[in-house]
Amino acid sequence: MVGPALDPARIPRHVAVVMDGNGRWAQQRGLRRTEGHAAGEKALFDTVEGAIDAGVRWFTVYAFSTENWRRPPDEVRYLMGFNKGILERHAEDLHARDVRIDFAGRRDWRVPRGVLRRMDWAADLTRHNSGMTLTIAFNYGGRAEIVDAVRGLVAEGVPADKVDEKAIRRHLYHPEMPDPDLMIRTSGEFRISNFLLWELAYSEIVFLDVLWPDFRREHLFDAIREYQARERRFGGVGSP
Numbered sequence: 001m002v003g004p005a006l007d008p009a010r011i012p013r014h015v016a017v018v019m020d021g022n023g024r025w026a027q028q029r030g031l032r033r034t035e036g037h038a039a040g041e042k043a044l045f046d047t048v049e050g051a052i053d054a055g056v057r058w059f060t061v062y063a064f065s066t067e068n069w070r071r072p073p074d075e076v077r078y079l080m081g082f083n084k085g086i087l088e089r090h091a092e093d094l095h096a097r098d099v100r101i102d103f104a105g106r107r108d109w110r111v112p113r114g115v116l117r118r119m120d121w122a123a124d125l126t127r128h129n130s131g132m133t134l135t136i137a138f139n140y141g142g143r144a145e146i147v148d149a150v151r152g153l154v155a156e157g158v159p160a161d162k163v164d165e166k167a168i169r170r171h172l173y174h175p176e177m178p179d180p181d182l183m184i185r186t187s188g189e190f191r192i193s194n195f196l197l198w199e200l201a202y203s204e205i206v207f208l209d210v211l212w213p214d215f216r217r218e219h220l221f222d223a224i225r226e227y228q229a230r231e232r233r234f235g236g237v238g239s240p
């Protein structure tokens with residue numbers, strides 16, 4: 001796992017992570033799926049610390065998708081309480097580290113009021129921090145985000161010929177957030193699963209075999225090294 005040092009001049013500004021594989025991690029150990037989610041907490045905060053140390057400015061994690069409501073009610077209930085607990089256990093530490101906590105997703109009737117209150121509390125507590133921004137994608141769907149952006153445009157009465165990429169971006173959940181430079185998905189699945197559909201247009205994607213509860217900052221550094229070895233062309237022809 002130890003490789004060459006990271007190039008400090010080419011640290012991705014924004015890293016987004018699909019934290020996947022908790023259920024399989026638990027299953028391999030004869031545990032309940034929810035115990036896999038619990039084990040993911042250590043992975044998350046070790047990785048957040050690593051991202052801060054590496055100088056990543058924006059770090060976004062996929063915690064609950066708009067499709068995850070399809071899971072058994074017990075697991076959904078667990079995940080709601082777990083995500084609230086994560087904020088209770090870590091928001092103050094993150095605040096001390098100058099991290100700004102933010103959320104992306106729909107605040108619909110399915111999200112328990114107590115969870116929304118905790119989210120607002122964590123966001124308010126850390127609102128003025130100027131270190132890394134940790135965005136938690138919660139009840140988030142990439143298609144829902146685009147639908148919500150279009151609704152915003154229509155509600156504003158924007159005429160058709162004024163709808164362009166800039167106008168859509170203005171209505172995304174976080175227009176100020178730069179697009180991810182690097183997206184990491186764990187667990188060996190090769191798909192996006194409705195994460196940041198608009199924003200990932202030109203992100204470098206690294207798929208890793210490790211299950212999320214086993215993920216540590218060294219895996220993040222490995223992914224950043226892989227990112228640094230790639231050439232981004234954005235549709236052009238690249239350097240000669």
Ligand code: IPE
Pocket residue numbers: 019020021022023024025063064068079187212
């Ligand atoms: C990711 O792990 C966590 C969430 C989706 C909330 P999974 O629960 O999807 O784990 P697998 O993919 O079933 O192993």
Ligand code: IPE
Pocket residue numbers: 018019020021062063064065068189191193
């Ligand atoms: C994506 O993982 C969502 C999160 C990590 C929160 P899923 O496990 O829900 O995705 P699929 O079902 O394998 O595509």
Ligand code: MG
Pocket residue numbers: 020021022
């Ligand atoms: Mg999964």
